[in-house]
Amino acid sequence: MKTTNDIIDGVPVIEKLSVDELGTGKHRFFFKATTDSLGNYHRVPVIVIKGSEPGKKLFIQSTLHGDEVQGVDVIHQLLPHLDPATLKGTVVMVPGANPPGMQLASRYYPSQNETQTFTNLNRMMPGDATSSNAGSRFAHALWHNLYMDNADIFLDLHTDSTGTAFPFFMFADFRSADVCRLAALQPADQILEDDGIDGSVETELVRAGIPSLTVELGCANVFDPDMTRRGVQGILNTMVDYKMIAGKVDLLGIETYVGNEEVSVIADQGGFARVLVKLNQDVTKGQPVATMTNAFGDVVAEYSAPCDGRVLSVCTTPLREPGATIMQVLRRI
Structure with a gap:
């Protein structure tokens, strides 16, 4: 010390x-x-x-x-x-x-x-x-x-x-x-x-x-x-x-999904992202997962799940610039 x-x-x-x-x-x-x-x-x-x-x-x-x-x-x-x-x-x-x-x-x-x-x-x-x-x-x-x-x-x-x-x-x-x-x-x-x-x-x-x-x-x-x-x-x-305290292990009834690859959905143009799926939701390849609108409310882009898997991450701030992540899927390959 x-x-x-x-x-x-x-x-x-x-x-x-x-x-x-x-x-x-x-x-x-x-x-x-x-x-x-x-x-x-x-x-x-x-x-x-x-x-x-x-x-x-x-x-x-x-x-x-x-x-x-x-x-x-x-x-x-x-x-x-x-x-x-x-x-x-x-x-x-x-x-x-x-x-x-x-x-x-x-x-x-x-x-x-x-x-x-x-x-x-x-x-x-x-x-x-x-x-x-x-x-x-x-x-x-x-x-x-x-x-x-x-x-x-x-x-x-x-x-x-x-x-x-x-x-x-x-x-x-x-x-x-x-x-x-x-x-x-x-x-x-x-x-x-x-x-x-x-x-x-x-x-x-x-x-x-x-x-x-x-x-x-x-x-x-x-x-x-x-x-x-x-x-x-x-x-x-x-x-x-690890025997540091007495007690029992409690996993709170949660079943854990284990994957080995995270796949991102990336904005190809800026705008307002509307995510259509929720965290921990299972998705299939091709399923709609988000849209992008411009300042006038026009849908300028639509995004689908790039693979089967589980929703790992979503954007909570709607404004997305080109190259920003809209959502991620965790999958097992």
């Missing part, structure tokens, strides 16, 4: 987390990451619940994309379920991993350089402390001073991007038996068997031998009570299965 002499609102500031050095109990920190263009440190909130007995280290992170806040509510509502006296192991929670992005309600980490770079932190892991990209430096701080040595299991909580919606959906690398085990504990609507994306938290952690999931919980910029309930239950299921 590398601490500083700083106290903010009664919360100590740290430069490096080491949960092994903490005593049993509930701990709060501000993690001192990199600085902004005024020289002020970005401070990331960290909550650690250290159990009275040894066990797994479960790391839960939310809002690496700054507009994807649903996981914050999941973490907040999980807290009452965590009692250090009965917990085996440690739970580390980061309810807001990208403070500057959150302040802008932006998916990206904004940096104020000559090109006004907007960095996708979930493509930058494990980061580079000497990079000319401030986002990569920030990612390096998270990876090396928060994640490493503090996680045996990792759940990275996201949502779909602003203007679009997922169901409870997960990216999971099924080539790993440990990831399969972890995925089976979540009450998810859909799972994509995913070989991973370079630079994402999930992919880079799995490569480092740490089972990880990207957990997508609905829409950006909202707290959805059902997504919160299901997200909390998935975490509790994980803790039960």
Whole structure:
């Protein structure tokens, strides 16, 4: 543990987390990451619940994309379920991993350089402390001073991007038996068997031998009570299965659809999209799924399902420019 002499609102500031050095109990920190263009440190909130007995280290992170806040509510509502006296192991929670992005309600980490770079932190892991990209430096701080040595299991909580919606959906690398085990504990609507994306938290952690999931919980910029309930239950299921707490696994009666390819319907011209299908709806190839109208209400384009499958994502913002995604289908091939 590398601490500083700083106290903010009664919360100590740290430069490096080491949960092994903490005593049993509930701990709060501000993690001192990199600085902004005024020289002020970005401070990331960290909550650690250290159990009275040894066990797994479960790391839960939310809002690496700054507009994807649903996981914050999941973490907040999980807290009452965590009692250090009965917990085996440690739970580390980061309810807001990208403070500057959150302040802008932006998916990206904004940096104020000559090109006004907007960095996708979930493509930058494990980061580079000497990079000319401030986002990569920030990612390096998270990876090396928060994640490493503090996680045996990792759940990275996201949502779909602003203007679009997922169901409870997960990216999971099924080539790993440990990831399969972890995925089976979540009450998810859909799972994509995913070989991973370079630079994402999930992919880079799995490569480092740490089972990880990207957990997508609905829409950006909202707290959805059902997504919160299901997200909390998935975490509790994980803790039960890994012997961190007593209890039984409850999948809430949800049957999960597993696919291995996501297929997008893309706007070929701008206008107002009207989606004709709903999330989790089964569709067949050729079935009408959306129309596009112009400002006068004329239908200027019609779109059909590109394949059989299940509706994975829909746009919630009607205005779509050319090249924008209207909806996605998850299928198994």
